[in-house]
Structure formats: C-alpha cells, structure tokens
Amino acid sequence: MDIEFLLERLEQEILEKAPKVPFTGSRLVGEEALRGLLQQARETIPKEVQEARRLLAERDAVLEQAHRQAQQIIADAEQEAARLVNEHRLLQEARQQAAQLRHQAAEEASRLRADADEYVFDSLSKLQEELVRMMHVVENGLRKLEAEREQRLRKK
Numbered sequence: 018m019d020i021e022f023l024l025e026r027l028e029q030e031i032l033e034k035a036p037k038v039p040f041t042g043s044r045l046v047g048e049e050a051l052r053g054l055l056q057q058a059r060e061t062i063p064k065e066v067q068e069a070r071r072l073l074a075e076r077d078a079v080l081e082q083a084h085r086q087a088q089q090i091i092a093d094a095e096q097e098a099a100r101l102v103n104e105h106r107l108l109q110e111a112r113q114q115a116a117q118l119r120h121q122a123a124e125e126a127s128r129l130r131a132d133a134d135e136y137v138f139d140s141l142s143k144l145q146e147e148l149v150r151m152m153h154v155v156e157n158g159l160r161k162l163e164a165e166r167e168q169r170l171r172k173k
Contacts, residue, residue, distance in 0.1 A: 023058045069144050076137040083129035087122040094118030
C-alpha cells in the first residue's frame with residue numbers, strides 16, 4: 018500500500034470523518050481506526066526502505082556494467098595496440114590510440130558513476146523528505162490524540 022494513500026486516509030480520519038467537539042477546535046477520533054492506519058503506515062515504511070535498497074543495488078549494477086564496459090574497451094584497446102605493435106612502422110600510433118581509448122574508457126566510467134550517484138542521491142533525498150513529512154504527520158496525529166485523551170480524562 019502506498020504511504021501517500023495511508024497519509025490521506027489518516028488525514029481524512031482525523032480532519033474529515035471525526036466529529037467535532039462543540040465549542041472547541043478539537044475532534045473526537047476513533048482510536049482503533051487511527052491505530053490501524055498508523056500500523057499500516059509502519060508496515061509500508063519498510064517497503065519504502067526496500068525501494069531505497071533497490072535503488073542502491075541498481076546503482077551498483079550500473080557501476081558494475083560501466084566497469085565491465087571500461088574493461089572491455091581497455092581490452093579492445095590493448096588488443097588493437099598489440100596488433101599495431103606487430104606492424105613496426107605503426108608502433109607509435111598504436112600507443113597513442115591505446116592511451117586515448119583508456120582515457121575515453123576512464124572518462125566514460127567516471128561519467129556513468131557520477132550519473133548513477135546523482136540518480137541514487139536524488140531518489141534517496143526524495144525518500145528522506147517523504148519519510149520526514151510522514152513522521153511529522155504521525156507525530157501531529159499522536160499529539161492531537163494525546164491532547165484529546167487528556168481532555169477526556171480531566172472531564173471525568
């Protein structure tokens with residue numbers, strides 16, 4: 018279940034469905050329903066964490082692929098260089114090409130690594146913001162419930 022959906026249901030339960038207490042700015046909230054929604058939110062958060070882990074694994078896979086591509090480019094460059102070395106008059110050109118291919122492979126691997134890191138950083142930042150926002154909603158709901166509970170206890 019999506020955490021946004023649960024937060025919307027929590028908001029509805031507290032701010033829309035709960036009856037107002039006359040002459041106060043408060044509402045009576047069904048504790049059991051609210052606790053159920055909070056439990057569902059707690060169960061959903063690990064799914065969000067799993068998504069973060071999946072993103073990290075995806076980044077690692079991209080980095081591994083970039084590394085393999087770089088190794089293949091380097092191997093191809095070395096193979097090409099060896100062929101050129103066998104042709105004595107082309108030795109200098111082979112060294113230049115191999116160095117250039119190594120440099121290109123290193124730059125490409127670096128670019129892919131930077132892109133993957135940026136993607137994961139953005140995704141994790143968004144997830145962190147969402148989790149912080151959810152915590153504020155939950156904390157506010159709990160504070161409100163606690164305040165209403167204290168009011169009921171004082172009236173008794």
